[in-house]
Amino acid sequence: MTREPDKARAALWPGLIALTAAAGYLIALLAVEKQAFIIALLAVGIIVVIAAAWAGLLNGVSRAFSDHEDALGGFAILALFAVGAFFHEDHFVLLLVTTVLLYSVATLGLNIQFGYAGVLNFAGASFFGIGAYTSAVLNAHTALPHLVVLLIGGLLAALIGSLLLLPVLRTRGHYAAVVTIAFALLFKTFLEVNDVLGGPQGMQVPGMKFFGWSFNDNIEIGGISLSFYINYFAISLLLLIGAFVVVRRLERSWIGLNLDALRLDETAASCFGLDVVRWKITAFLIGNFLIGIAGAMFGMVGSFVAPNNYTFADSLILVSILLLGGIGNPWGLIVATFIVVVVPEKLQTIQEYRFLLYALLVIGVLLFRPEGLLPRPVRRYFPGWQP
Amino acid sequence: MTALLEARGLVKRFGGVLALDGLDLTVTAGEIVGLIGPNGSGKTTFFNVATGIYAADAGGVIFDGADITTVSARAIYWAGISRTFQRSRLSLPLSIFDNIMIGNHKRLHQGLWFNLVRRDEFKREFEASYHVARALVEVFEPVLASRMFEPVAGLPMIDRRRIEICRALISEPKLLLLDEPSAGMTHDETAELMNDILLVRERNKDLAIIIVEHEMGVIERITNRCVVLNFGRKIAEGPYRDVAADAQVQEAYLGVA
Numbered sequence: 001m002t003r004e005p006d007k008a009r010a011a012l013w014p015g016l017i018a019l020t021a022a023a024g025y026l027i028a029l030l031a032v033e034k035q036a037f038i039i040a041l042l043a044v045g046i047i048v049v050i051a052a053a054w055a056g057l058l059n060g061v062s063r064a065f066s067d068h069e070d071a072l073g074g075f076a077i078l079a080l081f082a083v084g085a086f087f088h089e090d091h092f093v094l095l096l097v098t099t100v101l102l103y104s105v106a107t108l109g110l111n112i113q114f115g116y117a118g119v120l121n122f123a124g125a126s127f128f129g130i131g132a133y134t135s136a137v138l139n140a141h142t143a144l145p146h147l148v149v150l151l152i153g154g155l156l157a158a159l160i161g162s163l164l165l166l167p168v169l170r171t172r173g174h175y176a177a178v179v180t181i182a183f184a185l186l187f188k189t190f191l192e193v194n195d196v197l198g199g200p201q202g203m204q205v206p207g208m209k210f211f212g213w214s215f216n217d218n219i220e221i222g223g224i225s226l227s228f229y230i231n232y233f234a235i236s237l238l239l240l241i242g243a244f245v246v247v248r249r250l251e252r253s254w255i256g257l258n259l260d261a262l263r264l265d266e267t268a269a270s271c272f273g274l275d276v277v278r279w280k281i282t283a284f285l286i287g288n289f290l291i292g293i294a295g296a297m298f299g300m301v302g303s304f305v306a307p308n309n310y311t312f313a314d315s316l317i318l319v320s321i322l323l324l325g326g327i328g329n330p331w332g333l334i335v336a337t338f339i340v341v342v343v344p345e346k347l348q349t350i351q352e353y354r355f356l357l358y359a360l361l362v363i364g365v366l367l368f369r370p371e372g373l374l375p376r377p378v379r380r381y382f383p384g385w386q387p
Numbered sequence: 388m389t390a391l392l393e394a395r396g397l398v399k400r401f402g403g404v405l406a407l408d409g410l411d412l413t414v415t416a417g418e419i420v421g422l423i424g425p426n427g428s429g430k431t432t433f434f435n436v437a438t439g440i441y442a443a444d445a446g447g448v449i450f451d452g453a454d455i456t457t458v459s460a461r462a463i464y465w466a467g468i469s470r471t472f473q474r475s476r477l478s479l480p481l482s483i484f485d486n487i488m489i490g491n492h493k494r495l496h497q498g499l500w501f502n503l504v505r506r507d508e509f510k511r512e513f514e515a516s517y518h519v520a521r522a523l524v525e526v527f528e529p530v531l532a533s534r535m536f537e538p539v540a541g542l543p544m545i546d547r548r549r550i551e552i553c554r555a556l557i558s559e560p561k562l563l564l565l566d567e568p569s570a571g572m573t574h575d576e577t578a579e580l581m582n583d584i585l586l587v588r589e590r591n592k593d594l595a596i597i598i599v600e601h602e603m604g605v606i607e608r609i610t611n612r613c614v615v616l617n618f619g620r621k622i623a624e625g626p627y628r629d630v631a632a633d634a635q636v637q638e639a640y641l642g643v644a
Binding site: 246249250253254255257258260261264265267268269270271272273274275282378379380381382387 | 438440459460461463464465469470472476478479480481482485488489490492493495496497499502503506509510513517521535536537538554558
């Protein structure tokens with residue numbers, strides 16, 4: 001597709017319509033309880049998307065997103081708030097959506113590592129767990145402000161992740177991946193045998209407090225009662241916005257270019273002065289930091305941590321989200337996280353077969369759409385910028 | 388005139404094969420040197436040793452007054468040598484602009500704070516870099532200059548070569564190493580590309596170039612001097628006409644009559 005530089009900016013409305021439709025669809029999917037209706041809704045969703053793609057309607061949407069990303073990002077936040085408002089009393093749905101938001105933050109971190117720098121990390125759930133255990137320990141035993149605990153969770157995930165740096169930097173490709181798999185397995189075993197951290201039973205996480213205001217109390221405003229999860233929903237949304245902005249700015253900077261260059265051809269990159277080691281480390285640490293913060297928040301949201309929640313299988317789910325959504329495209333990752341987290345939760349009939357579903361999804365995507373549902377577009381440093 | 392690049396007694400072994408066998412080579416500023424020889428005579432190996440991809444087993448390289456024999460590929464770029472590769476090594480999914488900016492690494496601010504937070508300053512640097520890159524691409528092919536944000540994957544070989552050369556030139560190196568720029572192109576395309584390279588050099592008279600090339604028409608037209616390699620050794624040196632008439636050179640290329 002040839003894009004003339006002086007071509008007018010794309011229309012905004014296809015993006016607005018797509019986001020509105022997505023929010024409406026999400027509300028419907030979350031509200032419906034009957035299994036038959038859910039299956040019908042999912043089928044309708046798939047058919048509508050395929051038909052729209054076939055009719056070429058999605059091109060307008062992707063052009064709108066590439067030219068008006070800031071406006072559409074703001075609108076997406078409003079749409080998510082609408083979803084939150086619609087379910088303001090529903091603990092279960094709010095917890096589910098909050099989980100999606102935090103998993104999205106974690107996959108955004110993974111995306112910096114794998115999507116940009118090409119460093120495979122099959123221990124994503126372990127670093128997520130480091131964050132969660134950090135909030136469990138610090139909330140229970142210290143009086144640190146909980147926002148600081150989030151930060152420490154991220155820093156600790158980055159710090160412990162740096163143990164892996166040496167082996168990861170010295171090996172390449174599959175071998176580096178094996179190092180992270182070993183870490184994921186060791187991490188779970190470490191948690192299970194460590195009585196201070198509650199052993200296999202895990203431990204309770206005291207809920208978040210923010211300047212004396214407890215997040216675990218339901219809210220009453222003028223006769224309307226809100227689920228206490230709305231607090232967590234709001235702060236998780238803030239985290240996601242922050243992570244999204246960081247990832248976006250990183251990609252649209254010389255650093256994002258460095259990471260792409262070293263992923264695609266390390267030798268050529270070093271012939272043009274690039275410090276391969278420095279940028280791999282930077283990407284790995286920033287990625288783990290985001291994963292750790294998301295984990296620390298998730299610990300407080302779930303109010304409970306146990307080794308079984310942070311296994312190698314969970315790391316694989318994070319990687320499959322990345323493959324499904326489109327490596328390198330933050331929008332795609334959020335969409336994919338919704339699919340991977342919400343669908344098995346709503347489709348109770350497939351609960352036990354969820355890994356089968358993930359496997360089929362990933363194989364299907366790799367076969368028919370190898371760049372993911374929403375492939376990463378060519379870098380544009382400033383959306384809508386014209387020379 | 389003092390030498391810009393001076394290689395002395397370079398040796399590089401791959402197992403039992405002597406790819407470079409005591410090579411001496413000198414280039415002065417502003418000179419275009421042709422490096423020729425049969426396949427496997429050590430031309431590309433010399434480039435890889437000079438740019439720090441391979442470490443030399445013996446001998447040394449002095450560039451611009453500093454010893455760069457054991458220096459990394461990265462530091463050699465900073466010192467002012469850049470190169471193209473025999474097989475195009477562009478990052479295909481990235482845009483033309485991105486690929487050229489990879490070569491511009493030393494002029495771009497790399498700090499996290501600058502890149503993530505100071506977006507206004509970043510934008511100024513981005514716009515300035517865009518105009519410099521665009522002006523350079525325009526010398527080679529004006530059509531490409533209007534397609535700076537398209538991926539290079541869809542471009543024909545001659546355009547990829549042009550972009551590769553732009554990537555090497557954008558940082559204004561003192562020495563440019565061209566590894567078979569005509570590979571995979573037609574005769575006319577090669578001629579066009581060489582004219583463009585000469586045009587760029589018109590603007591920067593001090594730029595020295597070492598070119599590895601099998602098309603002797605190119606060598607004859609653009610080089611001041613030729614160095615002929617065979618089995619990692621220099622067997623002749625001088626202007627193209629003299630070298631081409633040399634008995635040893637003819638033997639290396641054609642075998643003993």
